[in-house]
Amino acid sequence: MTIYLGIDDTNADGTPGTGKIARAAAAALARDFPVLGVTRHQLYRHDDIPATTHNAALCVHLDGTGNAAGGQIFAYAKDFISRSAAPGSNPGICVASDGQIISEVTAFAEDAKTCVLSLNEARTVARRAGMLVEGFGTMRGLIGAVAAVGLAASGNDGRYVQKGTLRDLSGRCTVSVVLAAGVDEVRSTAGAVIADGTVTFQEFPKPALEGGRAVLYVEPDGEGYRDVRSG
Template identity: 40%
Template sequence: MSIYIGIDDTDNLNSRGTGRLTRAIAAEISNICPVKGVTRHQLYYHPDIPYTSHNSCGVIHVESEDEELVPHLFKLAREEILNDFIEGSDPGLVVAHHSQILPPLVAYGIDAKSTILNQEKARLLAGNLGILLEGLGGTEDGVIGALAGVGLAFNKNDGRFLQIGNIRELTGTQSVENLLKAGVEAIFTTDGQQILEGDIFNEENKSVKPCPVNGRPVLFVEHINGCLKAVKRN
């Protein structure tokens, strides 16, 4: 079971991205408890929704049953975000124990992928579920995506892993064997073939991005010009 830390809108067009900050916070948290990984979740891409570049949020998956750890993790993440606050950003932070993530929050996360939501709904939902939520600057609109990310991450079938196991240490083309040892649990082509051997081509200096499928990090690949190329899914 897990504690989920949702983070959104911590950047501007010229700064480091929310994904990088989320991974940095995950590294700090890993000093006190196990972190399974960090996921990225794509939210609604609409001209009426303010966003920096892609309207995505980040979620840290902390492996712990301890509900008493939640306020400590909230404080740690809050301090990290405030210490690295970027002018023009509108950050939001949410920390929830898995027992707090009930069907209305899962539905909210799904809605956030195709519907314009607002802070009022996010704050009311978090309050009713007893979930820690706070805006940390600017308009504080980041609370909308941070809460949605937690619901989507809990669903275990959305987004992609920015960090899992040691995959970020492997860049460019890699063998199936190396990827499976690094944290990917399975590799499939998008048309259903499981890949058990060979090489997976990827951009130079880039790591592959497996997706959560029923919670498992699964890498999807495609046949392109006789090679297997890693797919980066939203």
């Protein structure tokens, strides 16, 4: 069973971003739950939506077993975010298992990419799905947290900012090394599967979440390839 921990609005200007906080939460949770990855999901950018940078929400994917797993993750996340979020931020967290991703959650998550949504809408969807949610300050982060869970659970949105040992890779690597580190498939922008060769990275591999898999898109670069960010 996969359990999703959505996190949003934990930072303020000049403080570490939500991505860093989500990865820190994942590292701490890994002591008790296998971490499948951390994904970043781009939400709607609009003047009516306060955001420090790009209005992106994060989701930690965890392998959870037992009825108590969701509650344990939620309890830890509440404590961790309350201690780690920047002063003046308005964080929200959402915890749900894959079995709780009802159609309303999916629709809400997709709307969050193109519409201005309300806190009341987020709470209503979470309540109907039986999700565990918590907000701090104005609690506006709940909107992104619920959306991040829905988008991550769809298996077709965003990109991984952490999976396996991908963050340890940089510069030029062979495709075999990239696959061993956590990418499920290397694919050209034209759609061809790349089985060998080398890939040069802008930073570190950030594969797209596509079809429930980590797919790294690349384009030709001299005798090898270079990564193309997607999602």
